[in-house]
Amino acid sequence: MSNITETQILDCLKDVRDPEIGRSLIDLKMVKQARSTADGGIDIEIDLPTHAYPRRERIAQSIEAVVMAKLPDVSKITVKFSVNTRGKDTGGSIGLRVKNVVAVGSGKGGVGKSTVAASLAYGLHLYGARVGLMDADVYGPSIPHMLGLHARPEIVDEPGDDGKTIRRIEPPVVNGLKVMSMGLFVAPDEAVVWRGPMLHGAITQFLKDTRWGELDYLIIDLPPGTGDVSLTLSQLLGLAGAVVVCTPQEVALLDAVKALNMFRKVKIPVLGMVENMSGDIFGRGGTMRKAAELGVPFLGEIPMNAQLRVNGDAGRIADNFADDNPSAKFLRHMCEQTAMQIARQLLESPTMPTLEIL
């Protein structure tokens, strides 16, 4: 029987920093278990704040290095990982059991906002998280098309607390995602003209009446530009934050800055910016520069790639994540950075940093 105590192990782990956040694993409360084994080894279990944690091997290596230096008699070190998705859990007042609600917005249409929203949702699901995707882009709901979803959601009767039946919407599950969209209720060619109060009502109903169940992330694809839906969301729940998508040109970046300001006005924290359609025609790197200038995290770039459009048009967004698809690594990186930014905000400080833009 080894005589290494838990205190000795924890003492070693104080010196191991999380490679993403840069603080000790102990401070971040990421050590779930630390014990010695009968054969002179030690078992450590690390609780990651998100399924999309990018550098678990680095943590394992750092732990091994520190333990070997401080406790040279240990025969074997086993590092296990578990995930406890951190979240604000603020949907309680409207009955949502979602740890993190993430809005995806843009200054104008056509920049790939829906592509990013759907990819973020599907990517996080691939990492193992429970994810929902809500298409709140009432002016151009493209999520069902991108996911190849045509079925209308089922309406189910549920007994309410007061004994009366309540009607709820069962979201269809596509590619492992629970999906709801205005596009499932209106014909594709039907022009929907939504005014403020109607929009507010529809979004509220979508959030409350859909049987989302328990989710780690609910990704919301916002309409471009305007702040109506963001304001409604901000009044209903505490969002984890917003991702702003833009293309690299200067004009598009100006629109993105407007979107950032809009989120600031409605008190939704900005998680960061994503550059989409980077490449020869539009240039590259503009968003990263703008993000740095504004002090906003940069969450990654997605190069222009015809296959992305073809797969989106064919309802096969999941194919973009295949190992041999050139977009896959960019999409995965964007998902990891977004998930880590959410975790970082929760782990680093209870208060959100304020943005000073314009």
Ligand code: ADP
């Ligand atoms: P938005 O939601 O901002 O209006 P979409 O996500 O609907 O934009 O994208 C607009 C069009 O551009 C779609 O046909 C989509 O498939 C395509 N697209 C999006 N991102 C890329 C990219 N990185 N490379 C090539 N085509 C893209």
